[in-house]
Amino acid sequence: MSDPHWFDVAAEAGAALAARRPVVALESTLIAHGLPWPVNRQTAVAAEQAVRDAGAVPATIAVWKGRPTIGLDVGQIDELAQMPGVLKASRRDLAEAIVKQSTAATTVSATMFLAHTAGIGVFATGGIGGAHRDAVQPFDISADLTELARTPVLVVCAGAKSILDLPRTLEILETLGVPVVGFGTNTLPAFYVRESGLALPARVDSAREAAAWFAAHRRLGGAGMVLAQPVAEEAALSPAEFETALWRAEALAVAASICGPALTPFLLARLAEITEGRSLRANQALIVANARLAAEVAVELSRVGK
Ligand code: PSU
Ligand code: MN
Secondary structure, three states: OOOHHHOEEOHHHHHHHHOOOOEEEEOOHHHHHHOOOOHHHHHHHHHHHHHHHOOOEEEEEEEEOOEEEEOOOHHHHHHHHHOOOOEEEOHHHHHHHHHOOOOEEEOHHHHHHHHHHHOOOEEEOOOEOOEEOOOOOOOOEOHHHHHHHHOOOEEEEOEEOOOEOHHHHHHHHHHOOOOEEEEOOOEOOEOOEOOOOOEOOEEEOOHHHHHHHHHHHHHOOOOOEEEEOOOOHHHOOOHHHHHHHHHHHHHHHHHOOOOHHHHHHHHHHHHHHHOOOHHHHHHHHHHHHHHHHHHHHHHHHHHOOO
16 A cells, blocks of 8 residues: 555645645546536536635546546546546446556545545545435445545545435444534535435534544544535525435436446436436535535644644
């Protein structure tokens, strides 16, 4: 894991890490599989800009022709955003991408692992994976949850994707010892929807408090932590609109026998059609807002010398 020859770190991110300046990891599955062209490219570029505006260096992570890469350049982001048939790599698929010299987009689990390997402690995404609903895929539980249990990275997100079984997802995270902390909220945000109604045990109201929380969790030997920020009110879907749209998207997934890694991208794409793009606008807004918050927390962490 400490062999530096099996992955590449972009010059800017590498220099920042060496100088202990704040760096924020960003994932690439949302570029290749979560959002359609050209919203995917615009969102990835806007997320990087939000990190910079808040005083940190962004590092978008993917496997590029078999090389795990910490910090894609804008040309690579552009290519990835338009590439057909990109592998969706969770933690278990990284070896395959390396051996086959493939280009792969990394999910939350794979991105967390690569970020940590490169020395990055803060990561922003849209929504983490979790336990899918019984009616759709009873045994499909995202590798994101187990990665959070073992890899010490703070994941800033808009909660877990509202296409999931959220009560079950929260229970699993508790079992795994992963704190889920609300940012300015007492309940779990649900991705496109601001509130799931599920109570969270912990809340912070500033980036500084979030940094202190994560530092304390790390001192106690904890690994990953979730910082969950609700999507902005003006971009959010109402719970009613979302429920109806999800019901239809799930029925389409069952009818088409979609399962495995294809399930989440399928549901997100159908929701975008059914909501006539409103879910896309929500997704874009929440990714950029999470990137900004992650950078603010990374700045605080670098101040306290973590
Ligand atoms: N957030 C988004 N869009 C996405 C994802 C997150 O706004 O597409 C991706 C993440 O990479 C996450 C993955 O790890 O969806 C979860 O997929 P699965 O349910 O197959 O584990
Ligand atoms: Mn899955």
